[in-house]
Structure formats: structure tokens, C-alpha cells
Amino acid sequence: MYLKGLGIAAGVATAMLLGSCATVLSGTSQELTFVTYPEGAQCAVSRSGDGSLGSITKTPGKLRVLRRKDPLTVVCTGAGSEQTTEIIEPTFSGATLGNILMGGLIGAAVDASSGANNYYPERNIIVMAPPPFRTPSDRDAHFTRIAEQIKELVTADIKAVNDKCNPQQREFCQIDIRRLEEARDRALAVVEQKRAAAIVNNG
DSSP states (O other), X not given: OTTGGGOHHHHXXXXXXXXXXXXXXXXXXXXXXXXXXXXXXXXXXXXTTTEEEEEESSSSEEEEEEOOSSOEEEEEEETTEEEEEEEEOOEEOHHHHHHHHHHHHHHHHHHHHHTTTEEOOSEEEEEOBOOOBSSHHHHHHHHXXXXXXXXXXXXXHHHHHHHHOOGGGHHHHHHHHHHHHHHHHHHHHXXXXXXXXXOBOOO
């Protein structure tokens, strides 16, 4: 370590700096929200190498997880639907940019080593696999209703971000808004996939 020759005091000061960068500016964990359509499902969350990370007994619900580069596996059951499995991929955290700007390269290095530069979507929308429908009209009405609910939910979230945003941090608020929009678009794409795959019992 290049600061080794500066003595114990320098080492302690560096340790305090490293800890501050990782914890204050980015953090090594985050709280995730899980929403299912329909609501009221039970969801188990796991990750390769870590096993079970916890569960949601009834959606919507929240779970705090450590940031890692590995995806999360979410298995949801109940709510009158078939078991549904979703994979949640981490992305590069916008907070790491702030860490570089505010904490320097040391802070960014800590983020990389701790996994804090990986960011899971804060709101995860899971469209459950429905039982067979009686008619195509029933199927379309079901998925159209879900799509509208997702749009309303994310619109309300975006409004909340804008209402609470400090004007001096507008750039970081925009990062949060983009994440919400990406979550909405992913969920709407899944709605259409589930619509196409849904079974209709015409008899």
C-alpha cells in the first residue's frame, strides 16, 4: 500500500476516509421494493454464492440486500397465479460517478472492491403468470389493466422524486427518474410477453 511509509496515523486516517467514501456516498447495501401483479404473492430472493437473501411474505414488500455483481433470482408464488421466476440484473451505479467527483479515485476503488458500484433496480415489478383465461377478451382486459396500473405507479414515483429533489442535485434526481422509467419499460415489455404466452380456454 503506497501510504504504508507514512506511519500508523496516516493509515488510520486513510481507513477512515475509505470507510466514509463507501458508506456515506454509495453504501454497500440497498433496500429493494418488490411489487407483483396481482398483489399478495410470496417472493423468495436468492443469489448465486449467497443462497437465500430473505423473502417477502406478502407483496408489495421490501428487502435489504448487499450490492453485488451477481443477479438476484426472485421466485414468487400465490395470489391465485402460477409460480413465477424473475432474474434481476445489477447495473453500474450512478452514485459511483458522484463518488469519483466527491470522494476521488480512492472512493471509487472502495466501491469496486465492496460491490457498491453495482446497483439493483430499487423498484422491481413482477407480472405473475395467470391461470388460463376463458376468452381472448378476458386475457386482453387483464393485461391492459396491469399495464395501466404499472404506468400509474411509476408516474406517481417520478412525481415524488421531482417533488423532493434538491435543485442543486437535479442531475442525480434525473438518474433516479431514468431508473424508474427503465423499470416501467421492462415491466411493460414483460406484460406483453405474458399476454402473448397466456392460455385461453375457448371450450
